[in-house]
Amino acid sequence: MSEQNKRIAIVTGATSGIGEATARKLVAEGIRVIGNGRNAEKLGLLESELGNDFYGVAGDIAHESVIESLFDAAQDRFGKQPDIVVANAGRGLGGSVVDSDIAEFQKVLQINVTSTLALLQKSARLMIGFQPDLFPDKAADIIIIGSVVGRNISPFSAVYGATKFAVHALAEGLRREVGPKGIRVSLIEPGILISGFQEVAGYSDATVSAFNEKWGPLLIGEDVANTIHFMVSQPPHVHISEIMIRPTRQDYP
DSSP states (O other): OOTTTOOEEEESSTTSHHHHHHHHHHHHTTOEEEEEESOHHHHHHHHHHHGGGEEEEESOTTSHHHHHHHHHHHHHHHSSOOSEEEEOOOOOOOBOTTTOOHHHHHHHHIIIIIHHHHHHHHHHHHHHHHHHHHTTTSOOEEEEEOOGGGTSOOSSBHHHHHHHHHHHHHHHHHHHHHGGGTOEEEEEEEOSBOSTHHHHHTOOHHHHHHHHHHHOSOBOHHHHHHHHHHHHTSOTTOOOOEEEEOOTTOOOO
8 A cells, every 4th residue: 555545543542451452453554543642651662663654642632732733743744634533542430329439530521521522523523524525435434432331331330331321422423423424433342351441440459350250361452453443444335333342251241
């Protein structure tokens, strides 16, 4: 594929877990990536390892200026706007409705829902500007990372699940808005996955160990990254709107 025809992706939360694995997978498959995360050092290491097809933009995705800088970087670095956006950045929160921390919930709501909405709006408005003229010859994809607990209420992360229920609603609403314009909006709902997510969510080592014992082997970031690549590599007229991916032994949620 010529340099001009390479697809361009923005991947948020690219310094660990699903986001890092996705950045690596896409670059390996010939897609250029603008990766975002708060860990500037890790982004620098990824730039060194992945080469010229990866460029890191450090900053908190909760800030609108950081979202803008991602799209500016795509244009400046690769000469055109992205035709893939992976809305992955987010954080967890353990706890039920009764015992969850309201202050922590507000932080999770900001990053998981409000910041995701801002990224979706920016992505969709941009793609509406070019994709209707390119479809069905070329694809444009917005991929949203939801969760299995955004569909099934979880006894150990009910309030986190509420934020993912909201994200799923945004995904379906956006799909209906921009699908007729040739833009694919796809939702991925992972089950239990081993990453830095559990530590940030406040899950104890004993809880994570219990997950492994009950449902292992658990998912890893590469499992979801492979799914994302499968979605974006379909012909432009083929839209995989939703995939739930669980460890084989996970029966619930």
